Amino acid sequence: MIKRVIVTRPPRESQDWLRELSAAGLDAVALPLIEIRPLDDPAPVQRAWLALSNYAGMMFVSANAVDGFFASRPPSALSFGANESIKTRAWATGPGTVAALRRGGVAPQCIDAPPVDAVQFDSEALWQRVGPLVRGGRRVLIVRGSDGQHDSANHGVGRDWFAQQVRDAGATVEFLVSYQRARPGLDAAQLRLARAAAADGSVWLFSSSEAVSHLLASLPGQDWQAARAVATHARIAAAARQAGFGRVHESRPAVADILVSIESMS
Numbered sequence: 355m356i357k358r359v360i361v362t363r364p365p366r367e368s369q370d371w372l373r374e375l376s377a378a379g380l381d382a383v384a385l386p387l388i389e390i391r392p393l394d395d396p397a398p399v400q401r402a403w404l405a406l407s408n409y410a411g412m413m414f415v416s417a418n419a420v421d422g423f424f425a426s427r428p429p430s431a432l433s434f435g436a437n438e439s440i441k442t443r444a445w446a447t448g449p450g451t452v453a454a455l456r457r458g459g460v461a462p463q464c465i466d467a468p469p470v471d472a473v474q475f476d477s478e479a480l481w482q483r484v485g486p487l488v489r490g491g492r493r494v495l496i497v498r499g500s501d502g503q504h505d506s507a508n509h510g511v512g513r514d515w516f517a518q519q520v521r522d523a524g525a526t527v528e529f530l531v532s533y534q535r536a537r538p539g540l541d542a543a544q545l546r547l548a549r550a551a552a553a554d555g556s557v558w559l560f561s562s563s564e565a566v567s568h569l570l571a572s573l574p575g576q577d578w579q580a581a582r583a584v585a586t587h588a589r590i591a592a593a594a595r596q597a598g599f600g601r602v603h604e605s606r607p608a609v610a611d612i613l614v615s616i617e618s619m620s
Contacts, residue, residue, distance in 0.1 A: 356380065356620055357555040360547075362387040362565040367417065367450070371559070374609040380616065385547060387565035387572075389538040390418055390499075393531065396426035402495060402530050403431035406442050410492035410525070411466070411484060413445040415477075415513055419497045420446075420454035422533030434464040445484050447512075448475030448607065475607060476587060477512035481519050490524025500531040501564065512589070537568040548573055553580040557616050561586045561607060563593040570597055584615045 358381040361368045368384050375382035393399065399422070406412075414420045434444050444460050446452045446467040455465055466487070468479035488494065496513050520527040540548065548569065551558065560566055560583055570576075578598035585591035586607040594602045605615040 356557055356616060358383050358551070358557075359616060360385050360551050360556055360558045362559060362569070363561055364388050364390045364418070366390075367561075371609060371612075375613070378609075378613055380613075383547065385540075385544055385551075386538055387568040388562060389536045391534040391536055392425065393422065393533060398530060399423055399426035399532050400428045400431075402497075403427050406432060406434070407440050408493055409442050409495045410489070411443040411445050411487065412495045412497055413447075413477075413480070413484075413513070413516060414451050414455070415447060415496065415498045417450045417454035418499055418535075419532050420451055420458060422499070423497050423530075424458040426532070434460045443484070443487065445480055447477060447480050450607075473606070474587065477516035481516055485519060485523070488520055488523040488525045492525040494520045494525055494527050495530055496527060497530050497532050499533045499535045501535045535564065537571060540572050545572065549576065551581070552576055552578055556582070557619055558583040558594075558599070559612065560584070560590050560594055563590050566590065566593040566597050582619050584612055584619075586612070 359375055361371050361375070361382055361384050363371065364386050365384065368386065372382045372384055403426070414423070432440050434440060434442055444455050444465045446455055446465060448468065449470060452465055452467050456462070466484050468475055468483060472479045496517060498513060517527045558581060579600045581599045582601040583594045583599045584603050584605050585594050586605055588604055591602050591604045601619060603615040603618060605611045
């Protein structure tokens with residue numbers, strides 16, 4: 355029996371999942387394990403906006419990366435496809451990132467992303483679409499977040515892989531931080547919920563390996579052997595298993611697929 359579903363995404367991103375899971379009759383509860391913060395210094399993002407036409411493509415690793423990038427847009431900056439001189443493509447890893455680009459005013463014809471029925475939404479799926487566009491001598495910018503520990507490194511398995519494909523194609527890859535991630539301080543009620551959900555039949559829903567690590571840091575020494583989780587990528591599932599979760603299922607991030615995975619745990 356599924357007692358509840360613990361949605362670990364940041365508050366804004368969790369709203370659609372909470373609504374749709376609740377509409378399906380599940381007790382969906384928010385327990386954000388990643389906090390999104392604006393940059394202390396937006397100057398590097400502003401410079402990237404003013405140099406937009408220098409890049410063949412900008413790869414956004416998440417909707418938060420898009421939102422952070424557009425939040426620091428200078429008033430004088432042109433946008434994707436604004437005129438013939440701006441041929442920069444906006445590259446998105448999945449539907450949520452595409453939606454964020456559209457909210458920012460990017461026209462659909464300027465966006466490249468995996469198809470909506472792709473088996474997975476990640477760097478590998480995106481490269482299948484944009485790889486033919488990358489040529490020697492071109493520049494590619496990867497827009498990402500920072501956890502405060504890897505600001506100067508191209509940290510992240512998926513985007514490391516993507517960056518290497520760009521280099522192998524003879525192009526230059528650069529990285530840009532557009533927002534900050536942090537571990538939220540869980541209050542007493544949230545900690546009680548997390549401890550209970552470790553063994554009471556709840557299903558944890560993870561869309562980030564970082565959320566798993568933040569959970570472990572918030573509850574050091576907790577036994578997760580009786581805990582169950584649905585992860586939206588193989589790498590996230592591996593992190594949950596390494597953390598000690600007894601049952602872990604992988605799922606596409608679409609809510610319909612997540613529901614199937616949750617039901618299979620009943």
